[in-house]
Each structure stands twice: as structure tokens, then as C-alpha cells.
Amino acid sequence: MQIKSKLNNIVNSALKANGIEIEEVVVNxxxxxxxxDYQYNGAMALAKKLKTNPREIAQNLAKELDGNSIFSKVxxxxxxxxxxxxxxxFLEQNLLNTLNNRAGVSKLNNPIKVVxxxxxxxxxxxxxxxxxxxxxxxxxxxxLFEFLxxxxxxxxxxxxxxxxxxxxxxxxxxxxANVDAKLSxxxxxxxxxxxxxxxxxxxxxxxxxxxxxxxxxxxxxxKLWSTFIEKSLAHAQDIYNSLNxxxxxxxxxxxxWYNSQLSNIVKDLxxxxxxxESQGAKCxxxxxxxxxxxxxxxxxxxxxxTTDLAAIKFRxxxxxxxxxxxxxxxxxxEHFKQVFQTxxxxxxxxxxxxxxxxxxxxxxxxxxxPFKTRSGGTVKLKELIDEAVDRAKGVINRANEYSNExxxxxxxxxxxxxxxxxxxxxxxxxxxxFDWDKMLSLDGNTALYMQYAYARINSILTKAGDIAETEPxxxxxxxxxxxxxxxxxxxxxxxxxxxxxxxxxxxxxYELATLFMKFYEQNPILxxxxxxxxxxxxxxxxxxxxxxxxxxxxxxxxEVLERI
Ligand code: ARG
Numbered sequence: 215m216q217i218k219s220k221l222n223n224i225v226n227s228a229l230k231a232n233g234i235e236i237e238e239v240v241v242n243x244x245x246x247x248x249x250x251d252y253q254y255n256g257a258m259a260l261a262k263k264l265k266t267n268p269r270e271i272a273q274n275l276a277k278e279l280d281g282n283s284i285f286s287k288v289x290x291x292x293x294x295x296x297x298x299x300x301x302x303x304f305l306e307q308n309l310l311n312t313l314n315n316r317a318g319v320s321k322l323n324n325p326i327k328v329v330x331x332x333x334x335x336x337x338x339x340x341x342x343x344x345x346x347x348x349x350x351x352x353x354x355x356x357x358l359f360e361f362l363x364x365x366x367x368x369x370x371x372x373x374x375x376x377x378x379x380x381x382x383x384x385x386x387x388x389x390x391a392n393v394d395a396k397l398s399x400x401x402x403x404x405x406x407x408x409x410x411x412x413x414x415x416x417x418x419x420x421x422x423x424x425x426x427x428x429x430x431x432x433x434x435x436x437k438l439w440s441t442f443i444e445k446s447l448a449h450a451q452d453i454y455n456s457l458n459x460x461x462x463x464x465x466x467x468x469x470x471w472y473n474s475q476l477s478n479i480v481k482d483l484x485x486x487x488x489x490x491e492s493q494g495a496k497c498x499x500x501x502x503x504x505x506x507x508x509x510x511x512x513x514x515x516x517x518x519x520t521t522d523l524a525a526i527k528f529r530x531x532x533x534x535x536x537x538x539x540x541x542x543x544x545x546x547x548e549h550f551k552q553v554f555q556t557x558x559x560x561x562x563x564x565x566x567x568x569x570x571x572x573x574x575x576x577x578x579x580x581x582x583x584p585f586k587t588r589s590g591g592t593v594k595l596k597e598l599i600d601e602a603v604d605r606a607k608g609v610i611n612r613a614n615e616y617s618n619e620x621x622x623x624x625x626x627x628x629x630x631x632x633x634x635x636x637x638x639x640x641x642x643x644x645x646x647x648f649d650w651d652k653m654l655s656l657d658g659n660t661a662l663y664m665q666y667a668y669a670r671i672n673s674i675l676t677k678a679g680d681i682a683e684t685e686p687x688x689x690x691x692x693x694x695x696x697x698x699x700x701x702x703x704x705x706x707x708x709x710x711x712x713x714x715x716x717x718x719x720x721x722x723x724y725e726l727a728t729l730f731m732k733f734y735e736q737n738p739i740l741x742x743x744x745x746x747x748x749x750x751x752x753x754x755x756x757x758x759x760x761x762x763x764x765x766x767x768x769x770x771x772x773e774v775l776e777r778i
Contacts, residue, residue, distance in 0.1 A: 215308055215318060217698075218252075218705045220284075221298065225254050228278035232271075234260065241298070244700075250287060250299035251698060257294035268294030276331040287599055297512045302688045309686055312700055312758045317765040319704045321363030328776075329529045330356040332541035333454075333461055336373030337446040337468070338382065340401045341453050342592040343585055343648075347574045350634045351642055352541035353459045354716040357574065361769055364709055367533055370461055371525065372450075372468035374443050380425035381411050381418075388417075388437045400446060401594070429473065429515075443468075457630060458771045472524040476516040479524050480509055488559050498556055507552050514596065522553045527562040537568040539714060544573035544643065548744050572714050576644035577637075585648050599712045601650075603629035609654050610660065611778060624775055628662060632774040633660035638770050640719035659724040664763055667727040668774045669693075671760040674739055678753055686751035692733045693755060699726050700758045703766065718772060723766050730759045 221241040229236060241252050257275065261268035272294035279296070280288045287299040312318030331495070332352020335345045352368075360366045385407035389396050396403050410417045427435040444526065447466065454461045480496055483489035489496045494512030509520040529535045540550055550571035557563045577585045587593050606629030636653035637646055639660075656662050675681065688694050701720065710718035738744055739752045764774045 215311070215320070215701060216704050216708065217300075217702055221252055221254075224279065224282055224284065225256075225275070228275050228459075231278050232274050234264070234271075236260070243406045244297060247695075249291070249295070250289065250297035252298040254298065256295075256298040257296065261294065272296050284317065291622055300694075300698060302694050302697075305694060306686055306688055308624055308701055309697050309754060309758055310683055312703070313683065313754075313761055315765070316361075317703050317758075317762045318701070319361070319707060319765070325363040325365060326536040327365045327367070328359050328537040328539065329369055329533060329535040330539045330541065331369045331371050331525075332356070332358070332539075333450075333459070334369075334371040334373070334542070334572075335450060337443055338373070338378045339404050341450055341595040343577055343578070343595060343598060344592065346595060346598070346633075347458055347577060347637060347642070347646065348541045348543070349454070349457065349461075349636060350771065351572065351574055351716055352539075353457075353461070354638060354719075355539060355541070355714045356460070356772065357769050358707065358711055358716075358719070367529075367535065368461060368465040369467055369529070370465045372443075372447070372596070374446075374468035375428075375470040375521070379428060379439055379442070380423070381407050381421040383424045383428070383435055383438045384420040385410060386442065387420075388465055398447060419653060425515075434559065443470075453599070456599050456626075456775065457634070460771075467525075469518075469521045473516075474519045475524040475528075476520050479520060479527070482517070483509065483523075483556070483560060486560055488556060499551070500552055500555070503548065504755060505548065505552075507549075507556065512588050519549065519553055522549075523556060523560070523562065526553065528559040530557075530563045530567050535567065537570065538563075539570045539572045541572040541574070544575055547571060547573055562607075570714065572642070574642040577646050577648055580649055580716055581730075582647070599633065600629065602633040605629060605650060605654055606632065609656070614777060626778060627773045628665060628778070631661035631767075633774060634770065635664070635720065636678060638716040639724075641717050642715065659720060661767075662778075664723050664727055664767060664772075665775055665778055667730060668760055668763045668767075669776060669778045670734075671730070671756050671763075672776050674756055675753065675760070677740060678749075681753045681757060682750055683754065684750065686754040687747055688751065688755075689737065689748060692729070692736060693752070696726075696729050696733050696755055696759065699729050700755075700770060703762050707769075719766055719770055723763060726759060726762060726766075730756075 218241055222239045224770050225241055226239045229239065236256070239254070239256065241254050244250050244253050257272040258268045261271050261402065265272070272290045272613045276290050276296055279285060279298070284301060285298055286301040289297040291297055328664045330352055332347040333345060335341050356366050382404070385403070388410070397469050411421055422437055428439055447463065451462065480489065483498070484496065489509055491497070492506070495508050496510040497506040497508050499506045507519045508517055509523070510516055526538065529538050542550070554569040557569065558565065563569060579585045585593060603625050606625040608622055610621070610628065640646055652658070653660060654662060656666065680685045688697055706718060706722040710716065733755070737752060739749060740758060767774055
């Protein structure tokens with residue numbers, strides 16, 4: 215349920231009853247426990263506007279609000295803050311509704327069509343750590359949008375076109391029958407091809423000719439190229455599968471796919487006088503930047519930006535997207551700003567289409583340098599994933615006896631979960647400091663902490679057997695706050711949805727699990743001396759908590775375990 219919008223409406227009515235009409239009422243979560251659950255801080259601004267006393271406005275409002283049974287306490291504080299505390303009964307009445315597979319979260323009233331462009335690796339090399347953030351942040355927001363009811367189209371805008379492919383095709387031709395064996399190690403293949411390119415002028419020329427042949431649609435060249443792309447994609451797919459990321463071949467629409475549209479895009483932009491010729495190249499200039507976009511080089515070749523313009527046109531006009539999210543490194547901010555501006559100028563997208571660069575920071579090591587292998591190379595994603603699973607084996611509680619198979623499964627869920635969670639749990643716009651120990655820690659805002667909390671609750675519920683799903687009677691303040699936290703999942707997800715910020719979900723998870731642990735410490739469930747009514751209520755609370763944890767973790771692509 216959406217508690218906040220409910221409260222906004224209530225405050226709005228109270229304002230009206232006091233003869234005040236305003237455009238938008240915004241109630242916020244209280245910043246401190248002492249201030250209740252929510253606060254309305256609008257009285258100060260209103261007083262200024264109406265030239266009256268803020269405290270008086272707040273007091274009159276509070277009087278009105280106090281009559282509503284949703285509140286157990288309405289209090290005016292300081293110059294005119296209104297602190298609101300929700301009544302237990304309201305929470306009790308709603309808690310049972312969260313025990314479904316959506317944890318009580320409804321779908322949006324007005325869903326839209328959204329394209330999420332994410333992962334989008336370049337195909338010339340193996341996937342490396344540089345692709346991790348886009349892949350998991352993108353997958354999370356796509357899951358979230360979909361969960362809230364949007365029609366989500368995932369797009370993997372792979373880099374499968376351009377100069378380096380001419381080189382790879384040339385190396386293909388040279389390697390003859392051995393192609394398959396060679397391609398089993400893409401990295402090695404790329405290295406060897408690059409070496410040939412650097413050492414032989416003849417090879418380099420062939421490579422350049424191949425680029426021209428590729429772009430011209432030569433069948434033989436295209437065939438070799440597509441073998442290469444197929445292999446690269448199969449490798450990427452393995453990574454997606456092990457990361458529990460929902461991308462598959464149906465989402466791939468790479469740069470090459472737009473090739474046939476690029477000449478028209480350039481022509482169109484010239485006709486509209488958006489692109490101009492400069493030193494033989496076709497460029498778009500911007501008042502606020504020294505860097506133009508180049509859409510066609512003097513030799514006729516098209517560029518990254520040209521493809522992106524064609525892609526926007528396609529996504530908006532053919533796919534019908536109302537929101538297009540580009541989950542790409544923050545260093546491409548200027549590229550997207552200019553491409554979006556151009557798309558609007560050229561009317562490929564109109565003003566009510568939201569084009570968003572979902573930017574994220576760099577991945578750094580503990581000393582603040584870009585994350586590299588010991589020898590300074592790029593860390594391959596495959597190796598990172600294997601290490602995460604390996605390390606997870608070291609933190610699993612061996613007091614439980616697991617079969618080998620079970621242990622492998624748990625290590626995978628914990629290892630991959632930790633790898634993803636630690637990245638998603640910081641504001642995506644910040645740089646992310648990669649730290650194995652921190653990510654696999656049992657306390658703190660980690661996947662393991664959540665998974666343990668879930669497994670613990672699960673074991674309590676299993677011990678308890680069947681639970682009567684009747685309306686709970688909340689006891690102390692901890693129980694009331696825990697119920698409120700469970701019920702505020704929908705508000706949380708809506709906020710994460712609007713801002714496309716995964717860490718809003720993990721922060722919620724951390725608060726929820728921490729609150730549960732506190733509650734459980736003080737309020738035993740299955741111990742002697744707990745009354746039947748108390749026991750039943752606490753079981754409902756526990757079940758609702760576990761359910762909210764599971765739904766939230768699944769949204770960020772992390773599984774739960776019945777036991778760890
Ligand atoms: N392939 C690009 C890279 O690795 C990312 C593509 C992002 N998507 C886009 N539509 N430009 O940098």
C-alpha cells in the first residue's frame with residue numbers, strides 16, 4: 215500500500231478544511247524516531263505565503279488531523295513541524311495483505327512502455343569488470359519497472375560493429391580451419407589479431423578492407439563476422455546466466471542492427487540543418503560544449519553517436535517507449551546529453567518522452583585506483599564470479615551438514631548475491647570501492663546479512679508449523695515499527711522507480727532486517743511464557759518480514775535460501 219500518498223491526501227483535506235488550497239502536499243518520513251513516523255513541514259512555507267504565524271497554521275492543521283483514526287498521535291513541534299504517528303490498528307488491519315507474492319505491493323495506475331539499455335558490452339573482447347555495474351544495475355531497474363507494471367523492453371546494445379571487427383575477420387581468414395578452437399579463448403584471439411595488425415602492414419590493410427566489405431554487406435565477410443559475434447554472445451550469455459541476469463538473445467539489438475538506417479539519419483540531420491560539414495566530416499555543434507558530435511567521418515564511416523541517434527528514433531517511434539533508460543558509465547554523460555538534445559531537436563523524441571542517462575561511477579580498489587589484476591590487466595568477469603563463489607564457501611556455516619550439491623548451490627547464491635548486493639547498495643552515482651571482505655561480511659548492509667535474516671525467520675516458521683493467518687495484535691513499539699516498515703515497501707519501491715536507484719531498495723532491506731533482529735531479541739516467539747495471541751501475532755510479523763525480504767531481494771536479482 216502507498217502510505218505516503220494516503221497521508222498526503224489526508225493532510226490535503228485538513229488543509230482544505232482550514233481554507234487552504236495548495237498544489238502538492240508532501241509528507242516525509244520522520245528524520246528521527248522521536249518525531250513519530252512521518253512529518254509534514256509545509257506550515258512554515260505556507261505561513262510565509264499567507265503572512266501568518268506558522269505555529270498557528272500547524273496547530274489548526276493538527277487539530278483537524280487528530281480526528282483521523284489513522285493517527286495515534288499528532289504533535290506540533292518547533293516553529294511549526296507536524297509529527298505524525300500511525301495507529302497500531304491501522305497497521306494491524308493491513309499487515310495480512312502483505313503475505314502474497316508481491317508483498318502487498320500493487321501495480322502502478324498508469325504503466326508505461328520503457329526501454330532499458332544495459333550491459334551492452336563490446337564484442338571484441340571477453341566481458342570484464344567494466345561491464346558488471348551496467349549489467350546488474352540495469353537488470354535491477356528493469357526488474358523493478360516490470361514488477362510495478364511497466365511494459366519493459368530490455369535492450370542489449372552490444373558493440374558489434376566498427377574497425378576492430380575488420381581486424382578480427384582478417385585474422386579469421388588467416389587462421390583457416392582452426393577457427394573454432396581459436397575462438398574458445400576470445401581474449402587470446404583478440405590479442406593475436408591485434409599483434410598481427412601491429413606487425414604487418416598487409417594484414418592491417420586487409421583489416422581496413424574488411425571494414426568496408428562489412429559495411430557494404432559482403433556475404434562472405436558477414437558470415438565470418440557473425441560466427442565471431444555468435445561465440446562472443448555465447449560467452450556473454452554464460453555470464454548473464456551465472457549472474458542471474460535476465461538478458462537473453464531476444465534482447466540483443468546491437469550497433470550493427472542500425473547500419474542500414476545510418477545514411478538516412480545523416481541525411482535527415484543535414485536537411486534539418488542540425489548537422490553541418492566541418493573539415494569533411496558531418497558534425498553537430500553545441501553552444502555549451504567545445505566537443506561536437508561527429509556523425510560521419512570524412513571517409514564516410516559512421517560513429518557511435520550516429521547509431522545512438524538511430525536507436526533513439528527506433529525506440530521511441532517503433533517500439534513506442536515513453537521512457538528510455540541508458541545504464542552507462544558516468545563518463546559518457548556528455549555523449550548522452552548531446553545525443554538526447556539532438557534527438558529532441560530532430561523530433562525523434564518529443565518532450566514527453568523521458569530520455570535518461572542512468573549514470574554510475576567507476577569501480578575502484580581499496581586504495582582508490584581503478585580495479586585491476588595484480589599485473590595491471592583488466593579483471594575478467596568470469597574470474598571474478600568464480601572467485602566470489604569460492605570465497606563464499608569460506609563464510610558458510612559448516613555446523614550444518616550439507617551435501618556437496620547443496621554446498622555448491624549455497625555458495626553460488628551467497629557468492630553471486632554478495633557480488634551484486636555490495637555494488638547495488640551504494641548510490642550508483644558514486645564510485646564503488648570493491649572489497650571482498652566487506653562484501654562477504656555477516657554484519658552490515660550485505661547480502662549475507664539479509665540471507666541469514668531470511669533463513670533464520672524461515673527456521674522459526676518451520677518450527678512453528680501452520681500459522682493462523684488472522685489479524686495480528688501488535689504489542690510494543692518495536693512490533694509497531696516493524697509492521698510499518700513491512701508496509702512501507704511500496705513507498706520505497708516507488709521512490710526507487712522514480713529515481714532509478716537500486717540502493718533505495720537495499721537501504722530498505724537493511725532497515726527491515728535490522729529492525730527484525732531487534733524485535734526478535736526482545737520479543738521471543740516460540741519460547742514458553744509467550745501467550746497464544748502474542749505468538750500468533752509475532753509469527754505473522756515474522757512471516758511478513760521474510761516475505762518482504764524475499765520480494766525485495768528477488769527484485770535485485772538475488773535468491774534467498776531456506777537455510778545457510
Ligand atoms: N558498448 C558501449 C560501451 O561499452 C556501451 C553502450 C551503451 N549503450 C548505448 N546505447 N550507447 O561503452
